[in-house]
Amino acid sequence: AQSVSQHNHHVILSEAASLELGCNYSYGGTVNLFWYVQYPGQHLQLLLKYFSGDPLVKGIKGFEAEFIKSKFSFNLRKPSVQWSDTAEYFCAVNGPGFQKLVFGTGTRLLVSP
Amino acid sequence: ETGVTQTPRHLVMGMTNKKSLKCEQHLGHNAMYWYKQSAKKPLELMFVYNFKEQTENNSVPSRFSPECPNSSHLFLHLHTLQPEDSALYLCASSHYQEIGNEQFFGPGTRLTVL
Numbered sequence: 001a002q003s004v005s006q007h008n009h010h011v012i013l014s015e016a017a018s019l020e021l022g023c024n025y026s027y028g029g030t031v032n033l034f035w036y037v038q039y040p041g042q043h044l045q046l047l048l049k050y051f052s053g054d055p056l057v058k059g060i061k062g063f064e065a066e067f068i069k070s071k072f073s074f075n076l077r078k079p080s081v082q083w084s085d086t087a088e089y090f091c092a093v094n095g096p097g098f099q100k101l102v103f104g105t106g107t108r109l110l111v112s113p
Numbered sequence: 114e115t116g117v118t119q120t121p122r123h124l125v126m127g128m129t130n131k132k133s134l135k136c137e138q139h140l141g142h143n144a145m146y147w148y149k150q151s152a153k154k155p156l157e158l159m160f161v162y163n164f165k166e167q168t169e170n171n172s173v174p175s176r177f178s179p180e181c182p183n184s185s186h187l188f189l190h191l192h193t194l195q196p197e198d199s200a201l202y203l204c205a206s207s208h209y210q211e212i213g214n215e216q217f218f219g220p221g222t223r224l225t226v227l
Contacts, residue, residue: 004155032213043115044203044218051213090156094214100169101146101216103156 002027004093006104013081013111021076021107023065023091033074034092034101035065044090050074061085083113116140117219119204125225126194134189134222136204144209145187146216147179150201162187163209194226 003026013019025031035047048059055067065076074091091104116139126132138145147159161169162181176198178190187204201223205216 034215036218043117043220045115046215046217049213049215092156100158100161101156102158105153105155 002093002095002100002102004091004102004104006089006091006107008107009105011107011109013109015083015111015113016080017111019076019078019081019085019109021089021091021109023074023076023104024072025074025091025093025102026072027093027095028072029095032094033065033067034094035059035063035074035076036090036092036103037087038090038106039087047076047089081109081111083111085109086111115217115219117204117206117217119202119219119222121222122220123223123225125227126191127227128194128196130194131190131192133191134202134204134224136187136189136219138185138187138204138206138217138219140206140208140217142206142208142217143184144207144214145181145184146205146207147187147189148203148205150203150221156203160189191224194224196226199224199226 005024007022033050036044037047050057050067058064088106088108090106092101094101120135145162149157159173160179165181180188201221203221204219207216
């Protein structure tokens with residue numbers, strides 16, 4: 001069965017620090033990859049996605065992620081975080097049939113002003 | 114707003130109660146999903162409906178009963194729940210044939226079982 005690992009459960013950063021959140025998945029076939037964000041009290045929303053093509057994808061609010069197929073990874077990055085980036089971040093993968101989304105456990109990011 | 118609405122937003126129920134959660138999508142999608150979000154656990158897919166037909170039941174106990182009368186509405190009927198069923202229940206929708214099948218989520222129903 002597919003699985004998604006997010007190694008950092010809690011991350012605390014100061015404003016302007018750089019961010020990298022790790023995501024590894026287990027499935028070896030063709031996959032679609034997603035990062036979702038959940039701000040406090042709000043619904044899950046899509047940050048960015050990778051389906052094919054350029055493995056470096058850019059999303060909203062200055063976030064980007066790089067798909068490295070050989071490492072089964074899809075790490076999320078932002079060069080300079082803001083207080084408003086405080087949220088929980090979820091990596092997700094869908095594989096065979098492309099319907100069943102498998103989520104990681106999430107990373108809770110706290111950015112201090 | 115994502116175009117997916119859920120009601121109620123909060124629900125407290127006893128173990129002997131029967132209640133229903135409602136989800137509605139205004140995106141013209143043809144697939145709908147129920148997820149359970151518990152503390153310190155990954156989001157768990159519960160049910161999938163494509164074109165109103167249930168295509169996935171992820172070993173969910175029978176005390177949860179989904180209903181999809183049309184491609185815009187999805188219900189989750191609850192009866193004789195347990196305290197461990199307390200969680201945030203999320204609904205999502207997607208256009209199944211689109212590349213990548215991106216899912217759009219509602220705000221969730223926070224369920225507390227006493």
